[in-house]
Amino acid sequence: MEKSWAALFALCFGFFMILLDSTIVQVAVPSLMTGLPATLNEVFWVNSVYLLTFAVPLLLAGRLGDRFGPRRLYLAGLVIFTAASLWCGLAQDAPDLIAARAVQGLGAAALTPQSMAFISYLFPTNRGAAMGAWGSVAGLATIAGPVLGGLITETLGWEWIFIVNVPVGIIAIALVLWLVPNWQPRHSHRFDVPGIVLSSLGLFALVFGIQNGELYDRTTIAAILATGAVLIAIFLWWQHKNPNEPLLPLRLFGNRTFSFGSLTGVLIGFAMAAMFIPLMIYLQSVLGMTPLETGLFMGPMSVVSAVLAPFAGRLSDRIEGKYIIIVGLIAYAAGIGSVALIAQPGLDSWALVPGLLLCGVGIGTIFSPLSSTTISGLAPSLIGAGAGIYNMARQVGNVLGSAAAGLLMQIASTDLLEAARITMLLPALVLLGAAFTAARMRKELVAAH
Incomplete structure (x- = not known):
């Protein structure tokens, strides 16, 4: 068991680094706009x-x-991510940085599903504590990004929020080689090339259309969004008709808990991505905080989340996880909603603290129970595909949330305060919807086949 926990530590070390990069850029938004420069x-x-x-x-x-x-995929992902981080730090303009970030994302995608698959192997029973640790890392990384990003941006410059990943990545690679067993599931899979192409192009078209809604005329945007929707529809049709092995095994969604857990993950990912950039812009551009002050101001929320996550994971072994998830979602929605409602110029920043602490309570109690409950009942041969779908669900939510936030901020960009307030109300409403979908979940026995 000690070896299992050591392996989990090594996996979580790298996992923390790649999830951190999902949010670390957000606190550096004003610095990127002036330093690159970028629009x-x-x-x-x-x-x-x-x-x-x-x-x-x-x-x-x-x-x-x-x-x-x-383990091979995890290590490959770490190498790609670490190299791309150096590229990001050396980028000379916005297009160069965007290209480097795209490669970073590919590395992150390679390693993320492997961490959850390893948990099922390392902890065949009583996974709640392990999922608690994993969920703690996920939650902490997501909200620690602004803290570390603010500290690094102000003291070293925005480039170093990426360059710092290089030594961390090298340490992560060494830890995985040392502590993680070379487990070989050896499930033979065919690769669904049409499915990969259709899903990639469809999602890109949707994100491009949403985020660039203010840059093109309505007819062009409508055509782009329609193209994305059609491609996604064709993708789903192909997954149903594919006689071999589809990229998205639709039979997994016959498991009610997996279906609603994945949908809840989409909504949570949307809310988290839509929350942070408008909050960072409000704190820095409206209230006048520096990046370091902004990061430190977000610190208590990170601490609350990190402290609660392991307890939430253990608690999900004793009571049905959906009840913990629902409480966390309501707390999170109340927290970000209260911040949006009281935001105004010249506000005493301490008035925001109760709402941010509620956000920390929500984030800390969501991830661990949601992860363990969602994949409960899946057959061992489907754990890899299930982990990939669950992680993709949350990341798709992140993508759509970021694009939606970008659109809303650009629509009202002449009034940053009003833009930030409206954009922060959106995730509060989405989180209430997530509470409804989480209520449809139920914990199931792990399938033996």
Whole structure:
């Protein structure tokens, strides 16, 4: 058991680094706009392209891990991510940084499903504590990004929020080689090339159309969004008709808990991505905080989340996980909603603290129970595909949330306060919807086949 926990530590070390990059850029938005320089839309693309290339290959990465071994895929992802981080730090303009972030996302996609698949192997029973640790890392990384991003941006410059990944990545590679067993599931898989192409192009078209809604005329945007919707519809039809092995095994969605858990993950990912950039812009551009002050101001929320996550994971072994999830979602919605409602110029920043602490309570109690409950009942041979779908669901939500936030901020960009307030109300409403979908979940016995 000690070896299992050591292996989990090594996996979580790298996992923390790649999830951190989902949010670390957000606190540096004003610095990127002036330092590169970059437009508001380009800065949103720096964030969105990473989330997009992170999300789309996750299903394929889960399959590759099943076939070639999750440790190999995890290590390959770490190498790609670390090299791309150096490229990001050396970027000279916005297009160069956007391209580097796209490669970073591919590395993140390669390793993410492997961490959840390893948990099922390392902890065949009583996974709640392990999922608690994993969920703690996921939640902490997501909200620690602004803290570390603010500290690094102000003291070293925005480039170093990427360059710092290089030594961390090298340490992560060494830890995995040392502590993680070379587990070989050896499930033989065929690769659904049409499915990969259709899902990639469809999701890209949707994100491009949403985020660039203010840059093109309505007819053009409508055509782009319609193209994305049609491609996704064809993708789903192909997954149903594919006689071999589809990229998205639709039979997994016959498991009610997996279906509603994945949908809840989409909504949570949407809310988290839509929350942070408008909050960072409000704190820095309206209240006048520096990046360091902004990061430190977000610190208590990170601490609350990190403290609660392991307890939530253990608690999900004792009571049905959906009840913990629902409480967390309502707390999160109340927290970000209260911040949006009281935001105004010259506000005493301490008035925001109760709402941010509620956000920390919500995030800390969501991830661990949601992860363990969603994959409960899946057959061992489907764990890799299930982990890929679950992770992709949350990342697709991240992509759509980032794009939607970018659109709303650009529509009202002449009034940053009003734009930030409206954009922060959106995730509060989405989280209430997630509470409804989580209520439809139920914990199931693990299938033996």
